Amino acid sequence: MKTKSAYRLMSLVFVLLLILIASSALIINYFMYNPAEADTALNLGVGETYEYPNDGYKIRFYSYNKDIVTVDKNGIITAKAKGTAQIAAGRKRIDIHVFDAPESVDIKEKSFSLGVGEEYTLAPFIPDSEINTGFEYSVSGDDAFTIDKKGKIKAVKAGKAAVTISTYNKKTVSCEIRVGNPPQKISLSANSKTLYLGGTGKVYINIPADCASKETTIESSNEKIIKVNSKCELIPVAVGTATIKATTYNGKSATCDIKVAEKPYYIRTNLDPSKPMVAFTFDDGPNAPTTNKILNVFEKNHASCTFFIVGNRTKSKDNANCVKRMVKKGFQLGNHTYDHTHYGSEVTIQDITNCADRLNDLCGFGPTAFRPTGGFMSDIIKKNCGAPIILWNVDTEDWKLRDEDKIYHRILSEVSDGDIVLMHDIYPSTARAIEHVIPKLIENGYQVVNVAELAYYKNKTLENGKAYFSIK
Numbered sequence: 001m002k003t004k005s006a007y008r009l010m011s012l013v014f015v016l017l018l019i020l021i022a023s024s025a026l027i028i029n030y031f032m033y034n035p036a037e038a039d040t041a042l043n044l045g046v047g048e049t050y051e052y053p054n055d056g057y058k059i060r061f062y063s064y065n066k067d068i069v070t071v072d073k074n075g076i077i078t079a080k081a082k083g084t085a086q087i088a089a090g091r092k093r094i095d096i097h098v099f100d101a102p103e104s105v106d107i108k109e110k111s112f113s114l115g116v117g118e119e120y121t122l123a124p125f126i127p128d129s130e131i132n133t134g135f136e137y138s139v140s141g142d143d144a145f146t147i148d149k150k151g152k153i154k155a156v157k158a159g160k161a162a163v164t165i166s167t168y169n170k171k172t173v174s175c176e177i178r179v180g181n182p183p184q185k186i187s188l189s190a191n192s193k194t195l196y197l198g199g200t201g202k203v204y205i206n207i208p209a210d211c212a213s214k215e216t217t218i219e220s221s222n223e224k225i226i227k228v229n230s231k232c233e234l235i236p237v238a239v240g241t242a243t244i245k246a247t248t249y250n251g252k253s254a255t256c257d258i259k260v261a262e263k264p265y266y267i268r269t270n271l272d273p274s275k276p277m278v279a280f281t282f283d284d285g286p287n288a289p290t291t292n293k294i295l296n297v298f299e300k301n302h303a304s305c306t307f308f309i310v311g312n313r314t315k316s317k318d319n320a321n322c323v324k325r326m327v328k329k330g331f332q333l334g335n336h337t338y339d340h341t342h343y344g345s346e347v348t349i350q351d352i353t354n355c356a357d358r359l360n361d362l363c364g365f366g367p368t369a370f371r372p373t374g375g376f377m378s379d380i381i382k383k384n385c386g387a388p389i390i391l392w393n394v395d396t397e398d399w400k401l402r403d404e405d406k407i408y409h410r411i412l413s414e415v416s417d418g419d420i421v422l423m424h425d426i427y428p429s430t431a432r433a434i435e436h437v438i439p440k441l442i443e444n445g446y447q448v449v450n451v452a453e454l455a456y457y458k459n460k461t462l463e464n465g466k467a468y469f470s471i472k
Contacts, residue, residue, distance in 0.1 A: 039092045039093050039094065040092070040094055040095075041094065041095040041096075041097065042077075042094055042095070042096050042097070042133065043096075043097045043099065043130045043131050043132050043133065044069075044077070044079040044096060044097070044098050044099070044131065044133060044134070045079060045098070045099055045100065045101045045102055045126075045129075045131045045134065045167070045168065045169070046079055046080070046081060046082055046098060046099070046100060046101045047079060047101055047168070047169060048078075048079045048101075048131075048133070048134045048168045048169075049076055049077065049078050049079075049168070050076075050077045050079075050133055050134070051074075051075060051076055051077070052071070052075035052076075052077060052089055052094075053075075054075055054089075059075065059089050059090045060088070060089075060090060061073060061075055061087060061088065061089055062087060062088040063085060063086075063087045064085060064086045064087065064088070065083070065084075065085030065086065066080075067080060067081060068080055068081050068082075068083040068084070068085035068096070068098055069085040069087060069096045069098065071087050075089065077096065079096065079098040080098075081098065082098050082099060082100060083098055084096070084097050084098070085098070097130065099126075099129050099130060099131050100129070101169050102126045102129065102131060102167045102169060102171050103127075103171065104126070104127055104171050104173075105124055105125070105126055105135070105165060105166075105167050105171045105172065105173045106124065106125060106126075106127055106173055107122060107123065107124045107125070107165060107173055107175055108123070109175065110173075110174070110175055110176065111175065111176040111177070111178075112175075112177060112178075112214055113177070113178040113179070113180055113212035113214060114145065114153065114155040114177065114178075114179050114180070114212055114213075114214050115155060115179070115180055115181065115182045115183065115211060115212045115213045115214070115248070115249055115250060116155050116156065116157060116158065116179060116180070116181060116182050117154075117155060117156075117182060117249075117250065118154075118155050118182075118212075118213065118214060118215065118249045118250075119152065119153065119154050119155075120152075120153050120214055120215065121150065121151050121152045121153070122137070122147075122151035122152075122153065122163065122165065122175065123151070124151070124165045124173065126167070131167075134167055134168035135151065135165055135166070135167065136149075136165070136166045136167075136168075137149070137151055137163055137164070137165055137166075138163070138164045138166070139161050139162070139163055139164075140161060140162050140164070141159070141160055141161030141162050142157075142159030142160055142161050142179075143156070143157075143159070143161070144156065144157055144158065144159030144160060144161050144177070144178075144179040145161065145177065145179055147163060151165075153177065155179040156179075157179065158179050158180060158181055158210075159178075159179050160176070160177070160178045160179070161176075161177055162174050162175065162176050162177070163175045163177060178212065179212065180210055180211045180212030181210055181211045181212075182211065182213075182248075182250045183207050183208060183211035183212070183213055183248050183250065183252050184208075184211070184252065185208075185252055185254075186205060186206060186207050186208075186213075186216075186246065186248060186252050186253070186254045187205075187206045187254045188203045188204065188205060188206065188244070188246060188254045188255070188256045189203050189204035189205075189206065189256075189459060190203060190256050190459055190461070191255075191256060191257065192256060192257040192258075192259070192461070193234075193256055193257070193258055193259070193459065193461070194258075194259045194260075194261055194456075194461070195226070195234060195236045195258060195259070195260050195261075196236065196260070196261055196262065196263035196264070196267055196269055196456075197236050197238075197239065197260060197261070197262055197263055197269075198236075198263055198269040199236065199263070199267075199269030199270075200233060200234060200235055200236070200269075201233070201234040201236075201459075202231075202232055202233050202234060202273070202459075203218075203228075203232050203234065203244060203246075203256050203459075204232065205218070205232065205246050205254070206254075207248070213248035213249050213250070213252075214249070215248075215249045216246055216247065216248050216249065217246070217247050218230070218232055218244060218245065218246045218247075219244070219245055219247075220242055220243070220244055220245075220258075221242050221243040221244075221245065222240070222242040222243075223237070224237060224238060224240075225237055225238055225239075225240040225241065225242040225258070225260055226242045226244070226258045226260055228244055232246075234258065236260040237260070238260065239260055239261060239262060240259075240260055241257065241258065241259050241260070242257075242258050242260075243255050243256070243257055243258065244256045244258055264368075264452070265327060265330055265365070266304070266330050266331060266332040266333075266368070266450060266452055266453075267330075267452060267453055267456055268304065268330065268449075268453060271447055271449065271453065271457055272447065273457040273458075275445060275446075275447055276416070276417035276418075276445060276446050276447070277417060277418065277446065277447045277448075277449050277453070277454055277457060277458070278415050278416075278417070278418075278419050278420075278421060278441065278446050278447075278448060278449070278454075279305070279306065279419070279420045279421065279448075279449050279450060279451045279453070279454040279471070280303075280305035280306070280421045280423065280438075280448060280450075281305060281306045281307075281308060281334070281371070281390065281392065281420060281421060281422060281423065281450075281451065282294065282305060282306070282307050282308065282423050282424060282425035282430075283308045283336055283371060283422065283423070283424050283425075284308075284310055284313075284336065284340065284424050284425070284426050285307060285309065285310070285313060285319075285322070285424070285425040285426050286307070286309065286313055286314065286319040286322035286323060286425065287313070287319065287425060287426040288316070288318035288319050288321070288322050289428075290425055290426055290427060290428055290430065290431040291307075291319075291322045291425045291426075292322060292325075293431040293434075293435075294425050294430070294431050294434050295322070295325060295326070295329065295331070297431075297434050297435050297438050298331070298434075298438065298448070299329055301438050301439055301442055301448070303438055303442070303447075303448035303449070304330060304331055304332070304448065304449050304450045304453060305331060305332070305448070305449075305450050306331070306332040306333075306334050306369055306390070306450040306451045306452070307323075307326055307331060307332070307333060307334060307425065308334035308335065308336035308369070308370075308371040308390075309323060309333060309334065309335065309336055309355065309359060309367070310336050310337065310338070310339065310340045310355070311335075311337070311338035311339065311354055311355035311358040311359070312338055312339045312358075314358060314359075314362055320362055323359065323362055323363055324362070324363050326363075327363045327364075327365055331450060332368060332369065332450035332451060332452050332453075333359055333363075333365060333366075333367045333368065333369075334367050334368070334369035334370060334371055334387075334390065334451075335352060335355045335356055335359070335367035335369070335370045335371070335385065335387065336355070336370075336371050336373065337351040337352060337355055337372075337373055338350070338351050338352075338354035338355040338358065339351070340373050342373065343372075343373050343374045343376045344372070344374070344376030344377065344378050345376075345378040345380070347372065347373065347378060347380060347381055348380070349380060349384045352370070352381070352384050352385055352386070353384075355367070356386065367387055368387055368452060369387050369388055369389075369390045369451055369452070370385035370386070370387040370388070370389050370390070371389070371390050371391070372385075372389065375391055375392075377389070377467065381465075382465040382466075383465060385464065385465060386464055387464055388451075388455075388462035388463060388464060388465075388466060388468060389465065389466060389467040389468065390420065390451050390467075390468055391420070391467055391468065391469045392420045392421065392422035392469060392470075393419055393420055393469045393470040394411065394414050394415055394419045394420065394421040394422065395422050396410055396411055396421060396422060396423050396430075396433075397410070398423050398424055398427055398429065398430045398433070399424050399427065401429070402427060402429045403429060404429045404430075404432040404433040404436070405433075407423075407429065407430065407433035407437075408433045408436050408437050408440075411433075411437050411441075412437065412440065412441075412444075415441070415446075417446075417472070418454065418458060418470050418471050418472035419470050420451060420454070420468070420469065420470050420471070451468075451471070454471045455468075455471050458471045458472065
C-alpha cells in the first residue's frame with residue numbers, strides 16, 4: 001500500500017516538474033521573442049556593424065526587425081536599412097536606430113593642447129545625424145600621447161601629433177594635438193579688477209608658452225556677487241567683492257580680486273570690448289557755441305569723450321550749462337586747472353583744487369581725470385592731482401591748423417585702437433571737423449569713448465598721479 005502511495009506521489013511531482021519546465025520555456029520564449037521596453041539604445045548607420053559586449057558570458061540574441069537590423073549568435077549587430085528596430089540580448093532589450101550612412105565626420109576642436117599627464121576624450125560627430133558609434137582613431141607624428149578605441153587621449157610627453165578619426169564607411173577628419181609640459185605656475189590678466197552692475201567683463205588665463213592645460217577650471221568664491229563661466233566671462237550680480245580662481249589640471253592656480261560697484265554716470269556698460277576703441281579728449285573749454293556743437297555730434301552718434309575743463313571758464317551761465325549737460329549725458333569731466341595760467345612746476349595746489357571744487361559745486365561731480373596745461377608735468381601735479389594724468393598719443397594740432405579738412409585727415413590717418421586723441425573744444429574748425437570725423441570712425445568700426453571707458457574695457461586700472469598716453 002505504501003509502495004503504491006509513494007509511486008503516486010512521485011508521479012505527481014514529476015508532472016508538476018514537467019509543467020514548471022514548460023511554463024519556464026514559454027516565459028523565456030515570450031520575453032526572448034517579443035519586443036518590450038528597451039534597457040538601452042544604440043545609433044548606427046546603414047551598413048555599420050557593432051559587436052555587443054558579452055563579457056565572456058553566453059547570451060542568446062534575437063532581432064525583432066530583421067529587415068532593419070540583424071544579429072548573429074556572437075552578438076554582431078548589422079544595420080541593414082534606415083529605421084528603428086529592437087534586439088534581445090538575453091533578458092535585455094536594445095533599441096537600434098539606423099540612420100543614413102555618414103557623408104562626413106567632424107569634431108568641434110581641430111587643434112588644442114594638453115599638458116603631460118592630462119587626459120581628454122575626443123567627441124567626433126556626424127553632422128545632422130545622431131550616429132555615435134563606429135569611430136576609429138589613428139595617430140601620426142610624435143609619440144606624445146596614447147589614444148584608446150573610445151577616443152580617450154593621455155598625454156605622455158611633450159610633442160605634437162595628429163589624430164585621424166574615421167567612420168565605418170571611411171569618412172575622415174583630423175585633429176592636431178600639442179602636448180606641453182605641466183605648468184608650474186599660471187597667472188590671470190589682472191590681479192584685481194572693478195566691474196560695474198549692468199555690464200560684463202572677462203579675465204584671461206596666462207600659461208607659459210612651453211606648457212599646456214586644456215582642462216583649466218575657473219570659479220567664483222561668491223556667485224551672489226560675481227558669476228564666471230567656462231569662457232572666463234564675468235557677470236556682476238550685486239555690489240561687493242569676490243575672488244575669481246583659475247586652476248589647471250595639475251592643481252596650479254591664480255586669482256583675481258573682483259570689486260563690483262554701481263556704474264558711474266560716465267561709463268556705458270553696453271560696449272563691445274572685442275571691437276576697436278578710441279578716446280577723444282577736449283581741452284580749454286567749455287566754450288558754449290563750439291562745445292555744444294561738439295556735444296550734439298557725440299550725442300547723435302551715441303559716442304562719448306572726456307572734457308578737460310578750465311575752472312574759471314564755467315563762470316558764465318552758458319558755459320556752466322555746458323558742464324551740466326556733459327554730466328547729464330554721461331560725458332567724463334577732467335581737470336585742466338582753474339585758469340590755465342601756470343605750466344609745469346609753476347602749477348600750484350590751488351590751481352588743481354580750485355578747479356575740482358568748482359566742478360563739484362556746479363554739478364555735484366568732481367573730475368575723474370587730470371591733464372596738465374601744455375602737457376608739462378611736475379611733482380606737485382603728480383602728488384596733488386587726485387586723478388590719473390591723461391596725456392595723448394594723437395595730437396591733431398587743431399589749435400594750430402584751424403582747418404577742418406586737415407584736422408579730419410590727420411585723425412583718420414593716425415588713429416588706431418587704444419589711442420587718446422588731443423583736441424580743443426574752443427575752436428569752430430574743431431567743431432566742424434568733429435561733425436565728419438566721428439561718424440566716419442564709427443563707419444570704420446571704431447567705438448568712440450571717453451578715457452574712463454577706454455580703460456574699463458581694456459582691463460586697465462588707472463592710478464592717481466600716473467601718466468597715460470594711450471591705453472592699449
